[in-house]
Amino acid sequence: MKPAPFRYHRPQSLGEALALLSGHPDARVIAGGQSLGPMMNMRLAQPAELVDLNDLKNLSFVNEHENALEIGALTRHHAVATSPLVRKHCPLLAEAAQTIGHYAIRSRGTLGGSLAHADPAAQLPLVAATLGAEIAVAGKRGERRIAAKDFFVSLMSTALEPDEILVSARFPKAAPGERHAYLQFSRRQGDFAIVAVACTLLHQKLKIGIGGVEDKPVVLLDLEPSDPAALGRAAREAVDPTENPRVPALYRKELVEVLVKRCVAKCLTSS
Numbered sequence: 001m002k003p004a005p006f007r008y009h010r011p012q013s014l015g016e017a018l019a020l021l022s023g024h025p026d027a028r029v030i031a032g033g034q035s036l037g038p039m040m041n042m043r044l045a046q047p048a049e050l051v052d053l054n055d056l057k058n059l060s061f062v063n064e065h066e067n068a069l070e071i072g073a074l075t076r077h078h079a080v081a082t083s084p085l086v087r088k089h090c091p092l093l094a095e096a097a098q099t100i101g102h103y104a105i106r107s108r109g110t111l112g113g114s115l116a117h118a119d120p121a122a123q124l125p126l127v128a129a130t131l132g133a134e135i136a137v138a139g140k141r142g143e144r145r146i147a148a149k150d151f152f153v154s155l156m157s158t159a160l161e162p163d164e165i166l167v168s169a170r171f172p173k174a175a176p177g178e179r180h181a182y183l184q185f186s187r188r189q190g191d192f193a194i195v196a197v198a199c200t201l202l203h204q205k206l207k208i209g210i211g212g213v214e215d216k217p218v219v220l221l222d223l224e225p226s227d228p229a230a231l232g233r234a235a236r237e238a239v240d241p242t243e244n245p246r247v248p249a250l251y252r253k254e255l256v257e258v259l260v261k262r263c264v265a266k267c268l269t270s271s
């Protein structure tokens with residue numbers, strides 16, 4: 001199918017992009033187009049105005065700060081997965097980004113697009129929620145920073161206002177000695193995860209993030225790193241999967257138990 005007709009804009013600055021959004025309430029921004037493109041082709045999205053961010057090259061970066069990495073919204077998934085800074089300081093993020101779709105998707109899709117799209121099964125929202133990232137958005141009223149726990153509101157819904165643009169996200173650097181693990185279950189390699197689990201271990205405290213189960217990532221905090229099987233059972237009880245005829249809630253609970261058990265075991269033995 002082909003998209004419904006739309007007017008195409010290619011702003012040369014963030015200010016120009018923001019002016020286009022505030023002047024056209026029915027406008028949508030497009031970044032990698034890997035989610036919005038298919039939605040427009042299927043006519044699930046029919047924006048009258050499309051604001052293409054791809055000339056805003058200054059939104060593609062990985063910057064190191066004392067305790068965090070700041071990553072620009074237009075940074076492609078492949079660049080996140082292969083960045084030496086991300087691999088060194090946020091290895092969980094690099095590992096999860098490497099599992100997104102296929103190479104073609106990773107070379108176009110962007111960090112900002114994935115966070116703004118807020119698919120509950122997507123890797124980057126899960127990692128952002130698990131690590132406690134902070135998301136920066138710009139609008140005509142200036143810039144504001146939103147904690148990931150407040151940014152993801154529900155299924156494909158975020159705290160972004162329609163006239164705002166996500167500009168970057170700050171991910172805390174892994175502390176010395178921090179361990180991590182990531183696991184997901186998909187029908188085929190490259191498919192969206194049915195369930196994904198990320199965990200970190202620092203100072204005998206485990207954090208477990210679970211994606212694909214509820215309408216946004218679920219994060220279990222301050223857990224004792226005890227028997228992985230017991231933690232798997234506890235996680236199963238903690239989640240309340242949304243009903244989905246293709247993947248029944250009971251099946252996803254089962255997957256949560258198994259994946260949490262394996263992910264915790266992997267995290268406890270990782271170096």
Ligand SMILES: Cc1cc2nc3c(=O)[nH]c(=O)nc-3n(C[C@H](O)[C@H](O)[C@H](O)COP(=O)(O)OP(=O)(O)OC[C@H]3O[C@@H](n4cnc5c(N)ncnc54)[C@H](O)[C@@H]3O)c2cc1C
Binds near residue numbers: 074110
């Ligand atoms: C075959 C296939 C397999 C895929 N598999 C996976 C997978 O396994 N895991 C996964 O996580 N994703 C997967 N994706 C989706 C992919 O990761 C997308 O890149 C991502 O979801 C959206 O990023 P994008 O840059 O392409 O955004 P776009 O498609 O351009 O935009 C998506 C949404 O975000 C908004 N948006 C984009 N950028 C901004 C911004 N800076 N500020 C405000 N709003 C913005 C758009 O308006 C739109 O609503 C897959 C896609 C395909 C086609």
